[in-house]
Amino acid sequence: MPKFLVVFASLTGNTEEMADLIVEGIQSAGAEVDVKQSMDVDADVLLAYDAFILGAYTWGDGELPDEFLDFYEDMDELDLAGKKAAVFGSGDTAYDQFAAAVDLLADKLKERGAELVQESLKIELNPSTEDKDVCRNFGKHFAGAVISVV
Numbered sequence: 001m002p003k004f005l006v007v008f009a010s011l012t013g014n015t016e017e018m019a020d021l022i023v024e025g026i027q028s029a030g031a032e033v034d035v036k037q038s039m040d041v042d043a044d045v046l047l048a049y050d051a052f053i054l055g056a057y058t059w060g061d062g063e064l065p066d067e068f069l070d071f072y073e074d075m076d077e078l079d080l081a082g083k084k085a086a087v088f089g090s091g092d093t094a095y096d097q098f099a100a101a102v103d104l105l106a107d108k109l110k111e112r113g114a115e116l117v118q119e120s121l122k123i124e125l126n127p128s129t130e131d132k133d134v135c136r137n138f139g140k141h142f143a144g145a146v147i148s149v150v
């Protein structure tokens with residue numbers, strides 16, 4: 001069984017709620033998954049997993065949160081070829097660059113050779129009832145896609 005990891009940053013809990021739901025989805029596909037906050041791990045933790053999902057809220061003017069900056073920079077040292085990945089995050093459409101941190105992480109993963117197996121998931125603030133199902137399905141679909149090929 002492939003090893004799954006979710007790494008996220010969340011200040012007010014919205015992205016954390018998404019992470020929890022995505023984890024539920026991965027587990028519902030029969031997979032085991034570890035969950036870490038970005039500030040608690042070094043980027044090279046990714047090398048120990050077959051598949052990972054990164055999640056971040058957006059800060060400043062379309063920027064990554066501070067808690068992801070070291071992780072993001074240290075990803076430059078990693079060869080992620082052969083790894084399966086996806087990205088999610090909460091944002092606020094009141095800002096010009098809606099959930100742009102999600103795109104920054106997705107671009108970095110691609111640059112380092114990871115394969116993004118599904119489109120990134122961006123959610124407005126905290127997940128609505130409908131969004132909760134979307135988050136669970138995001139995790140379930142990801143796990144299903146990885147399990148079928150690894």
Ligand SMILES: Cc1cc2nc3c(=O)[nH]c(=O)nc-3n(C[C@H](O)[C@H](O)[C@H](O)COP(=O)(O)O)c2cc1C
Pocket residue numbers: 009010011012013014015016057058059060061062063090091092093095096097098099100124125126
């Ligand atoms: C100072 C500040 C800057 C922000 N900048 C953006 C932004 O550029 N784009 C965006 O989509 N959301 C932006 N947000 C909104 C947060 O990303 C949003 O509230 C998100 O739901 C927070 O997620 P969290 O609960 O996981 O911390 C900003 C919020 C603050 C307080």
